[in-house]
Amino acid sequence: xxxxxxxxxKNSSSIPQLLGQDLDNFVALSQIHCDGWGYSHVEHSSxxxxxxxEPIPAIDSAHLTEQISAxxxxxxxxxxxxxxxxxxxxxxxxxxxxxxxxxxHNGSFRPFDVLKPYISDEYLALAEGDTDSELYxxxxxxxxxxxxxxxxxxxxxxxxxxxxxxxxxxxxxxxxDFFVTACRYNxxxxxxxxxxxxxxxxxxxxxxxGAVLVASSGWNQEGWTQLTNDSLLIVDRSDQSHSTLTI
Numbered sequence: 001x002x003x004x005x006x007x008x009x010k011n012s013s014s015i016p017q018l019l020g021q022d023l024d025n026f027v028a029l030s031q032i033h034c035d036g037w038g039y040s041h042v043e044h045s046s047x048x049x050x051x052x053x054e055p056i057p058a059i060d061s062a063h064l065t066e067q068i069s070a071x072x073x074x075x076x077x078x079x080x081x082x083x084x085x086x087x088x089x090x091x092x093x094x095x096x097x098x099x100x101x102x103x104x105h106n107g108s109f110r111p112f113d114v115l116k117p118y119i120s121d122e123y124l125a126l127a128e129g130d131t132d133s134e135l136y137x138x139x140x141x142x143x144x145x146x147x148x149x150x151x152x153x154x155x156x157x158x159x160x161x162x163x164x165x166x167x168x169x170x171x172x173x174x175x176x177d178f179f180v181t182a183c184r185y186n187x188x189x190x191x192x193x194x195x196x197x198x199x200x201x202x203x204x205x206x207x208x209x210g211a212v213l214v215a216s217s218g219w220n221q222e223g224w225t226q227l228t229n230d231s232l233l234i235v236d237r238s239d240q241s242h243s244t245l246t247i
Contacts, residue, residue, distance in 0.1 A: 001191050002094070002106040003029045003079040003218065004203070006172040008044075008179040008235045009211035012071035018213055025219040030058035032193070033079035036093035039067045040102040041075040044176055044237045049102040053093040074179060074237060076172050078104040083132065086112065091129035096137040098126060100176045103140065105133040106201070106216060107168025107185065114164055115139045140173060149178060154232065157182050157247045161230065167191075168201050172214065179235040181205070181214045183227040184247055203227045205242075212242055 005026060007018055016023050030037060037058035042049040052067050058079055068077060078094040086092060094104045109115060112132040116124070123138040123145075143159075144152030153173065160169050167189035171182045185201035194200040197218070204224035205214040212235045215221065227233055232245040 001033070001081045001083075001108070001168070001194075001200075002104070003033045003216040004076070004104050004106050004170065004172050005078075005213075005215040006074075006076040006104070006174065006179060006181070007211050007213040008074045008174070008237050008240060009209070010073070010240050011210055012073050013209065013211055014071055015068040015075065015077060016065075018208055018211055022220050026215065027059055027064070029216075029218050030079040033081040034059075035082040035088045036080040036090070037061065037064070038078050038080075038094050038104075039075065040095040040097055041070070041072040042100050042102055042174055042176055044073050046176055047100045049095075049097040049100055049174075051095050051097050051102065053090050053095070055088050055090050055093050074174055076102055076104050076174060083108045083112070086131050089129070092131045092134070094133060096134050098123075098137075098141060101141070101144075101173065102175075103137045103171060103173045105136055105169075105171040107166055107170055108132055109136065110165040115160075118142065118159075120145070136169070136171065149175060150180070150234065153180055153182070154245065154247065157184055157232065160184065161247055170201060170203060170216075177237055179212070179214075179237060181227065181233040182247070183229055183231050183233070185229060187229075201229075203233075205233055210240060212240055
């Protein structure tokens, strides 16, 4: 399981700038979610997403501060807690990217390759690692090519909700035009270590300094708005307007 954080901003900003004194609380989550970390960004004016990944705890990285402090108008940050049996290595570390699309996930699918039959050969050939999360991303790309960015995401999440065995399909996906967060989880599939934390899979968002910030639970989120399970939060990066859509 993992921790997710992302933002889209009208003007260039950074995660430290937006979180302020709460940054250390979020980074502390990587003490348990310690099987790698990664950061990606894609400018609203760009056609290419950049990423940096390490298969070590974020809290131990010499590169974390430098990476997340660089000014950008859209970024994703991921702390990985590997599912049982999946290797800790860079190619299994989030984010995953393709062209201007970048993606992070929290959850698991059973079996890990259950989505593989639904991925086009074009995108299956892009696989570098061996995780359910990367296959989830490639399935999303398949649906996006069929239906367009927003309709493809909704199509994929609806199919997963109704047909695929999963603990959580929570994810964030961003391209140059949109920042989308999916909140889709099964409350009875919280990891044993966090059984008492009934909000483990919850996602919350906040508007701050012309940005929309979204993150996983487990740290100080006073004043944030909770996303309803089985919903998409869609941020239009042209003006930072946002709306929710039921899956």
